[in-house]
Amino acid sequence: MASPPTLPISTSQSDMAAPSISTPAFRSFLSNLSANIRHGFSQRRPWYELLDRSSFARPDSLSEAASRVRKNFSYFRINYISLIALSLALSLISHPFSLLVLLALLGAWLFLYLFRPSDQPLVIAGRTFSPREILGILVVSTIVVVFLTSVGSLLISALLVGLAVVCTHGAFRVPEDLFLDDSEPANAGFLSFLGGAASAAAAAAPSVATRV
Numbered sequence: 001m002a003s004p005p006t007l008p009i010s011t012s013q014s015d016m017a018a019p020s021i022s023t024p025a026f027r028s029f030l031s032n033l034s035a036n037i038r039h040g041f042s043q044r045r046p047w048y049e050l051l052d053r054s055s056f057a058r059p060d061s062l063s064e065a066a067s068r069v070r071k072n073f074s075y076f077r078i079n080y081i082s083l084i085a086l087s088l089a090l091s092l093i094s095h096p097f098s099l100l101v102l103l104a105l106l107g108a109w110l111f112l113y114l115f116r117p118s119d120q121p122l123v124i125a126g127r128t129f130s131p132r133e134i135l136g137i138l139v140v141s142t143i144v145v146v147f148l149t150s151v152g153s154l155l156i157s158a159l160l161v162g163l164a165v166v167c168t169h170g171a172f173r174v175p176e177d178l179f180l181d182d183s184e185p186a187n188a189g190f191l192s193f194l195g196g197a198a199s200a201a202a203a204a205a206p207s208v209a210t211r212v
Helices: 012-015 024-042 062-075 075-094 096-114 133-148 150-172 190-211
Strands: 121-125 128-129
Touching: 012 075, 012 128, 024 062, 024 150, 062 150, 075 150, 096 133, 096 150
Parallel strands: none
Antiparallel strands: 121 128
16 A cells, blocks of 8 residues: 655744744853852852941041942942842832843844844745845834933933942941951852853854854
């Protein structure tokens, strides 16, 4: 008995359009980000040192206040960055629409451009978009979201609030009892994940360069 003919299987354009989120560069990015954030939080100072009321005193001059801010930031760097991040997080949580817009914008940059394989075209509604068109759309979308909507003003106001809290604490906290370990690198801590993120992004740079 003859076997039934094999039916051809076609790949739809929507399957081609779905960007892969399991690329090695993206996995490396997430791994480095997670590891460096954990390392950064492990370097933070005890919060009771930050809130020790016996160490607060009004500065005698503006120069003394600026000197205190510099010294306290060197010691409480991780705690201060955490406070600024908390200010941003609370502002975004209180404005869910702005949070969703930022997450959508970040996801678009990650999955449609930075970590999208160069051999995987982006097809939407039957139209194939070139890498330059994708980059242009993302840049214009970012400018519109950040500068022409309430999202940008929300981020700036939250950042200013966080900086005001940090500078006020740093100016009134007497740093004489603080001793920074000289063996600790100046750039170690919470923001060191940027180095890991940059190295992960660099892994995707060849494919990005070929697209542009």
